[in-house]
Amino acid sequence: MHRLRQFLAAAxxxxxxxxxxxxxxxxxxxxWVRGRLSDQPESFRRATLIPAxxxxxxxKQLREDPAYxxxxxxxxxxxPLAVEVVGEGITRSVYVSPDGTVDLPLVGTVYAAGKxxxxxxxxxxxxxxxxxxxxVQVNVNTDRPAAFLGRDNRWSIGGRATVIVADYGxxxxxxxxxxxxxxxxxxxxxxxxxxxxxNLGAKPELREVAVIREYVTDEATGATDTxxxxxxxxxxxxxxxxxxxxxxxxxDIVFVPxxxxxxxxxIHDALGYWAQMLSDTQQIRDIVxxxxxx
Numbered sequence: 001m002h003r004l005r006q007f008l009a010a011a012x013x014x015x016x017x018x019x020x021x022x023x024x025x026x027x028x029x030x031x032w033v034r035g036r037l038s039d040q041p042e043s044f045r046r047a048t049l050i051p052a053x054x055x056x057x058x059x060k061q062l063r064e065d066p067a068y069x070x071x072x073x074x075x076x077x078x079x080p081l082a083v084e085v086v087g088e089g090i091t092r093s094v095y096v097s098p099d100g101t102v103d104l105p106l107v108g109t110v111y112a113a114g115k116x117x118x119x120x121x122x123x124x125x126x127x128x129x130x131x132x133x134x135x136v137q138v139n140v141n142t143d144r145p146a147a148f149l150g151r152d153n154r155w156s157i158g159g160r161a162t163v164i165v166a167d168y169g170x171x172x173x174x175x176x177x178x179x180x181x182x183x184x185x186x187x188x189x190x191x192x193x194x195x196x197x198x199n200l201g202a203k204p205e206l207r208e209v210a211v212i213r214e215y216v217t218d219e220a221t222g223a224t225d226t227x228x229x230x231x232x233x234x235x236x237x238x239x240x241x242x243x244x245x246x247x248x249x250x251x252d253i254v255f256v257p258x259x260x261x262x263x264x265x266x267i268h269d270a271l272g273y274w275a276q277m278l279s280d281t282q283q284i285r286d287i288v289x290x291x292x293x294x
Contacts, residue, residue, distance in 0.1 A: 047212065047226035053243040055229050075112050075120065076250045077160065078176075085128055086137040106131050117141070161186055161248050166258040167201025177250060183211065183231055186248045187256070205257040206234040211246055212253040 075081070077096050083104060084091045094102045100113030107127040112120055117140055124138040163186060164172045175186050187200065187209075200206075211229040216222065229246055236244040248254065 047228045049228050049230055052211075052229055052231040052246050053241075055227075056243045056246060059247070074114050074116055074250075076177075077113050081112065082139075082141045083124065084139040085132075086139060088128075088132060160250065161252040161254060163187065163254045163256070165199070165201050165204070165256045167203060167256075168258075170199055170201045175248070175254075177248060181248045182245045183209070183233070183248060183254065184236070184245055186252075186254050187233070200256050201258060203259040205259040206237070207232050208257055209233045210253075210255040210257070211248065212255060213249065214251060 075096060077098055077100055079096050080093060081096065081102060082091075082093050083102075090105055092104055094104065096102055096112050100111055101109050102112050103109055104124070107124070110120075110124065110127070115123075121138055121140045124140065125135075128138060129135060161175045161177055161181075162172060163175060175181070175189075181189070209231045211231060213227050213229065214224050215227060217225045231244045231246060232241070233244060235241040
């Protein structure tokens with residue numbers, strides 16, 4: 001039993017020395033320890049990584065086009081629509097339901113979410129034609145209050161985004177978008193500002209917050225692709241780099257990775273329950289007593 005105690009003491013010393021030698025200063029540890037998005041092999045990726053500053057530069061150029069908002073606006077869930085069949089006495093104000101549909105007289109349920117205004121207008125004209133002798137004209141407009149417009153009075157997309165935090169025990173949140181929200185508002189503005197609702201975990205990797213966004217690559221076929229806009233929120237908060245504060249859109253997924261400080265923390269996290277159990281003096285004493293009976 002004396003030899004067993006000597007062995008346990010020696011093993012504990014080796015583990016302690018190894019752990020201390022693995023304590024890197026943050027930023028100097030091996031790249032694989034941090035698990036950053038940009039460090040993942042390209043073969044693992046199913047999306048295009050775009051730095052926020054590059055995305056914002058392209059976005060700024062698009063926004064300079066006065067017709068950009070009207071041309072790119074797509075109907076989102078929860079948006080009120082005003083539908084009128086001109087000259088036929090049919091006028092309705094409806095909300096796009098959570099399943100993306102609206103219910104209208106004569107034609108029944110129509111899927112509206114994700115469509116452009118002119119696309120829905122053409123579809124309704126086609127569906128209403130069998131009910132009337134003459135060709136009908138259908139008007140569709142967003143019956144939106146001023147609060148839903150962007151600060152520059154352009155059309156913006158409402159809907160819902162999702163915030164996912166990689167740290168343990170932190171629940172994800174959905175964010176109701178009312179138009180013109182940005183990344184910081186999605187991260188810290190939901191939940192009416194309660195601290196419990198702005199919890200990004202004990203160790204958020206703010207340098208690589210990801211906004212995952214699906215976009216249409218072919219209007220004719222409806223083919224889509226995915227982009228990951230990588231945002232350095234640390235640079236935004238402490239350096240004032242507003243190019244990192246990207247606008248948030250309907251169906252966006254905001255992912256906050258978990259920062260890895262040191263290899264020691266990696267080992268601690270991996271051991272989990274066992275590390276906690278072996279740190280309990282009483283547990284170790286019970287193990288030794290049990291082994292003495294063998």
